[in-house]
Amino acid sequence: MPRLLPAAAGLREARGSLPGATFAMCHSDPLDKNFDFAEAEPRLYAGWEESGLFRADPERPGPPFVIVIPPPNVTGNLHMGHALDATLQDILIRYHRMRGDNTLWVPGTDHAGIATQNVVERALAAEGLDREELGREEFVRRVWEWKATYGGNIVRQLRRLGASCDWSRERFTMDEGLSQAVREVFVSLYDEGLIYRGQYIINWCPRCHTAVSDIEVEHEDRRDSLYYLRYETEGLGPLVVATTRPETCFGDVAVAVGPNDPRYAAYLGREARVPLTGRLVPIIEDAHVDPDFGTGALKVTPAHDPNDFAIGQRHGLGQILALDESGLLTGAAGPYEGLDRFVARERMLGELGERGLLEKVEPLEHAVGVCYRCRTVIEPLVSRQWFVRAAPLAAEAARAVRDGRTRLVPATWEKTFFEWMDNIRDWCVSRQLWWGHQIPAWYCGGCGRTVVAREAPAACPDCRGTGLDQDQDVLDTWFSSALWPFSTLGWPERTRDLERYFPTTVLVTGFDIIFFWVARMMMMGLKTMGRVPFGTVVLHPLVRDAQGQKMSKSKGNVVDPLEVMSRQGADAFRFALAAQAGQARDLKIDEQRVRGYAKFVNKIWNAARFALSALAEAGGAPGAGEAPGDGGRPAALPDRWIRSRLGAVAGECRAALEGFHFDRYCDLLYQFTWYEFCDWYLELAKPILHGQDAGAARGTLGWLALSLGDLLRLLHPAMPFVTEEIWRRLRPGAGSIMAGPFPEPLAGEADPEAERQVRCLMDLTRAVRQVRSDFGLGPGPRLSPVVLARDGEIGRLLESHAPLLLRLMGADSLRLAGDDSGRPPDSAANVLDWGQVWTPLQGLIDPGAEAARLSREAERLAKDIGAASSKLGNPGYLAKAPEDVVSETRERLAALEDRLAAVRRALGVVGAISGNGPGAA
RNA sequence: AGGCGUGUAGCUCAGUGGGAGAGCACUACCCUGACACGGUAGUGGUCAAGAGUUCAAAUCUCUUCACGCCUACCA
Numbered sequence A: 001m002p003r004l005l006p007a008a009a010g011l012r013e014a015r016g017s018l019p020g021a022t023f024a025m026c027h028s029d030p031l032d033k034n035f036d037f038a039e040a041e042p043r044l045y046a047g048w049e050e051s052g053l054f055r056a057d058p059e060r061p062g063p064p065f066v067i068v069i070p071p072p073n074v075t076g077n078l079h080m081g082h083a084l085d086a087t088l089q090d091i092l093i094r095y096h097r098m099r100g101d102n103t104l105w106v107p108g109t110d111h112a113g114i115a116t117q118n119v120v121e122r123a124l125a126a127e128g129l130d131r132e133e134l135g136r137e138e139f140v141r142r143v144w145e146w147k148a149t150y151g152g153n154i155v156r157q158l159r160r161l162g163a164s165c166d167w168s169r170e171r172f173t174m175d176e177g178l179s180q181a182v183r184e185v186f187v188s189l190y191d192e193g194l195i196y197r198g199q200y201i202i203n204w205c206p207r208c209h210t211a212v213s214d215i216e217v218e219h220e221d222r223r224d225s226l227y228y229l230r231y232e233t234e235g236l237g238p239l240v241v242a243t244t245r246p247e248t249c250f251g252d253v254a255v256a257v258g259p260n261d262p263r264y265a266a267y268l269g270r271e272a273r274v275p276l277t278g279r280l281v282p283i284i285e286d287a288h289v290d291p292d293f294g295t296g297a298l299k300v301t302p303a304h305d306p307n308d309f310a311i312g313q314r315h316g317l318g319q320i321l322a323l324d325e326s327g328l329l330t331g332a333a334g335p336y337e338g339l340d341r342f343v344a345r346e347r348m349l350g351e352l353g354e355r356g357l358l359e360k361v362e363p364l365e366h367a368v369g370v371c372y373r374c375r376t377v378i379e380p381l382v383s384r385q386w387f388v389r390a391a392p393l394a395a396e397a398a399r400a401v402r403d404g405r406t407r408l409v410p411a412t413w414e415k416t417f418f419e420w421m422d423n424i425r426d427w428c429v430s431r432q433l434w435w436g437h438q439i440p441a442w443y444c445g446g447c448g449r450t451v452v453a454r455e456a457p458a459a460c461p462d463c464r465g466t467g468l469d470q471d472q473d474v475l476d477t478w479f480s481s482a483l484w485p486f487s488t489l490g491w492p493e494r495t496r497d498l499e500r501y502f503p504t505t506v507l508v509t510g511f512d513i514i515f516f517w518v519a520r521m522m523m524m525g526l527k528t529m530g531r532v533p534f535g536t537v538v539l540h541p542l543v544r545d546a547q548g549q550k551m552s553k554s555k556g557n558v559v560d561p562l563e564v565m566s567r568q569g570a571d572a573f574r575f576a577l578a579a580q581a582g583q584a585r586d587l588k589i590d591e592q593r594v595r596g597y598a599k600f601v602n603k604i605w606n607a608a609r610f611a612l613s614a615l616a617e618a619g620g621a622p623g624a625g626e627a628p629g630d631g632g633r634p635a636a637l638p639d640r641w642i643r644s645r646l647g648a649v650a651g652e653c654r655a656a657l658e659g660f661h662f663d664r665y666c667d668l669l670y671q672f673t674w675y676e677f678c679d680w681y682l683e684l685a686k687p688i689l690h691g692q693d694a695g696a697a698r699g700t701l702g703w704l705a706l707s708l709g710d711l712l713r714l715l716h717p718a719m720p721f722v723t724e725e726i727w728r729r730l731r732p733g734a735g736s737i738m739a740g741p742f743p744e745p746l747a748g749e750a751d752p753e754a755e756r757q758v759r760c761l762m763d764l765t766r767a768v769r770q771v772r773s774d775f776g777l778g779p780g781p782r783l784s785p786v787v788l789a790r791d792g793e794i795g796r797l798l799e800s801h802a803p804l805l806l807r808l809m810g811a812d813s814l815r816l817a818g819d820d821s822g823r824p825p826d827s828a829a830n831v832l833d834w835g836q837v838w839t840p841l842q843g844l845i846d847p848g849a850e851a852a853r854l855s856r857e858a859e860r861l862a863k864d865i866g867a868a869s870s871k872l873g874n875p876g877y878l879a880k881a882p883e884d885v886v887s888e889t890r891e892r893l894a895a896l897e898d899r900l901a902a903v904r905r906a907l908g909v910v911g912a913i914s915g916n917g918p919g920a921a
Numbered sequence B: 001a002g003g004c005g006u007g008u009a010g011c012u013c014a015g016u017g018g019g020a021g022a023g024c025a026c027u028a029c030c031c032u033g034a035c036a037c038g039g040u041a042g043u044g045g046u047c048a049a050g051a052g053u054u055c056a057a058a059u060c061u062c063u064u065c066a067c068g069c070c071u072a073c074c075a
Helices: A037-051 A080-098 A113-126 A136-150 A153-161 A176-191 A246-251 A262-267 A306-315 A331-336 A341-354 A390-402 A413-422 A477-481 A496-501 A511-529 A561-568 A570-579 A591-617 A637-658 A662-689 A694-715 A720-730 A752-774 A792-800 A802-809 A834-841 A847-872 A875-880 A883-914
Strands: A064-068 A102-106 A195-205 A210-212 A217-233 A239-243 A254-257 A271-273 A280-285 A297-300 A358-371 A379-388 A407-409 A441-444 A450-452 A468-470 A504-510 A534-540 A542-544 A586-588 A786-788 A815-817
Touching: A037 A153, A037 A570, A037 A720, A064 A080, A064 A496, A080 A102, A080 A153, A080 A504, A080 A534, A080 A542, A080 A561, A080 A570, A080 A637, A080 A662, A102 A496, A113 A136, A113 A477, A153 A561, A153 A570, A176 A195, A176 A450, A176 A477, A176 A511, A195 A306, A210 A379, A217 A246, A217 A341, A239 A246, A239 A297, A246 A331, A246 A341, A254 A262, A254 A306, A262 A280, A297 A306, A306 A379, A331 A341, A341 A358, A390 A413, A390 A511, A407 A413, A413 A511, A477 A511, A504 A511, A511 A534, A561 A570, A561 A591, A570 A591, A570 A662, A570 A720, A591 A662, A591 A694, A591 A720, A637 A662, A637 A694, A637 A752, A662 A694, A662 A752, A662 A802, A694 A720, A752 A792, A752 A802, A792 A802, A847 A875, A847 A883
Parallel strands: A064 A102, A064 A504, A254 A280, A407 A534, A504 A534, A542 A586, A786 A815
Antiparallel strands: A195 A210, A195 A379, A217 A239, A217 A271, A217 A358, A254 A297, A271 A280, A441 A450, A441 A468
């Protein structure tokens, strides 16, 4: 009678109190040859969502395991980076959920200031509208409207991937609660003097019409020109200055030369005439000037160059704005006023040439700053902006990483992190946009006082005037994302979620936003919460195309994850991403590889098909929880073996996931599933299942079902859909596979004896198959191998499994022969007497080719034997190498020698067949 | 300029002190009753180059070469 398997024999049942779930009927026929992912994925996902298994409950027991998703842009569509990010997070979340941890995965989206504003502006342009026409209020209303219509894309797309987020906790960076968090942080940092407003040189995008922070400027190498301009002086002849931006000369306030530069000693204290304007500026010396670059003289334009700005400060020089916010020349440029900077440059060069003020032009390769959003050349500009004083915050963040409160994985990123944190500059947080968190600062029209407050003040605290105007700027979008780990949990309210789930456990993201996001979350988390916002940061590679090129629309090499999923299925896609998520910096996504894992999904599906049909044949599925057998331990060798191996693999999977080695986890399961579970276990189980012994068949069937279930559980975090679909057929009514448990190695299941015996069966089988293959026999001819059984145990093993071996080998009979060498075989392959097998094969083989092949093998073996024996003849090795290493080498040497002997015997046989081949050497 | 990283089979990549591995591709044979999206057996490598440390180096150290990325105020 089948009975319930005792817990000790199976893998632990679910702990905790995850809600049981009921599911809709399975639709596809269990006997379909392929998994119909297109049908199953949406159905399964809907079932999961309804079941409530994604939802976190702070009152449940269990250690918290919390991830906040890196919020994608609300206007965005799922790209490869998101897909990788979400896959890795989902693997961790599902693994920990199955383990019984109290898991929470917070999803959400980012309002993405510039990006979103640009997108909506483009859409309006298509309607013939522009933002200025609409006015701020109407424009912002349109953006919200846009968000309502299109903002759900990415969230739906994450569902297609199988992401098990807690959608009841979905957040948006401009939600009321999160906006409140933003104001709260801004005001308290201002009160502490960590936020200030000031007139400094900043990076200005003339297309987006806004300031951008230093890290939002990307540098592109460009071939440009270096122009040598003559600045006339009184009596001393012209002073030649090299510049790449001649149009900024209208903003020049000085010419600087290096300290103690003998070439220019006479010029110091004199004045130079700015070309085309006739304006006189002082000639000064400053340490910044590199005497070896250009002419060793530098024009100083404090309003339009960060270095010149610093020089201007040092020397108390003024500033002249030569360019406006659209990149057009100002009134300072006289006749050039109103011209675009690049147009003006061309025209000026003509005039300079005509007037003999252009000494020469040299080609120059240099880096040009461009806007990371629209790639327009950035114009440094003096402007009044809000800044976060970053150094003290960064110092805390760096300390937290140095003392291990937050760990970066892989740790090599720590150096990069410190490098930046130790050299951090103040963060310009104001943006001249309409879409975003408006800065909570008000200016009194009466007395000019600035009021920074959580809510709009009714009147000026100084003059009581009511004419207060709020700052028109909004905050950098990264300001609100920096608060994400706690703002999403309800802060500044003291919520139950915040208490239970903060700090979060792991942050998973690409290394490209370490500075933009990770560092700033650390700074804000430490400042605001007094704790690091996450314990571990997992930095994954960046996804590239199959050639390793960055994906971009202009290159046309963008691979759409949705398309890949619709062709190959979400499971295959996820598995491909995770299997390649090693410690490298690039992840090359190639659909061929995804296709390979789709085959793997098919392999799993068919293994299940086999098991399910065997269960059905046995008269109603006993279910994986039921198995006959004694004392809950498997009796048959294949079952003992697979239980032992499953336990070991479960342990390795756990270790891989705990260490964030997603690639190892995937590789492990791919190899085990295909080459052990399918190729060997199922094959070894077949004769038992189809055999005469009904009790044995029932027993193996139970273990087969149980083991398949455990395998599915191991695979589930990476391949949620197919594993769930099979699980429901395998254990109807048992609830979702995602409720766990995740298999773990149990001491009672390790069975080294069974593993050794199965290895031996495998070696023997392989040896015979090799004979068959080497001689090109095909499956037709029946063989009668003779095995040299050199010890009683092996003999008994072979005798007890003779039918199995005959089946595997395709042999008619299997004979055991004694051996007089007395050496115990350590590799069963070596006990086959090939000569006995081959002798009757005369006429079926090509002796010449066979002799050549065997000679090559003999050569290789001799080389390996030479290496191993010289090692064993080395006194240093024997003295210093660990004992197990030495004995391993001895065993290997013996095995190699056995093999060589067999190959030589074989050569003798081949020689005998050919009549003149190489003799038995 | 500085920092980081990479270089292992045709391709994509694991492997961090003791037998050079995986997937794909390739070759041969096989539609064996889960799967031809399959099975079996194979081919293929001076682990970029050189030197050093060690009984022992793909692995540790140094140098060189090639490539990539990041940071940076050479106008």
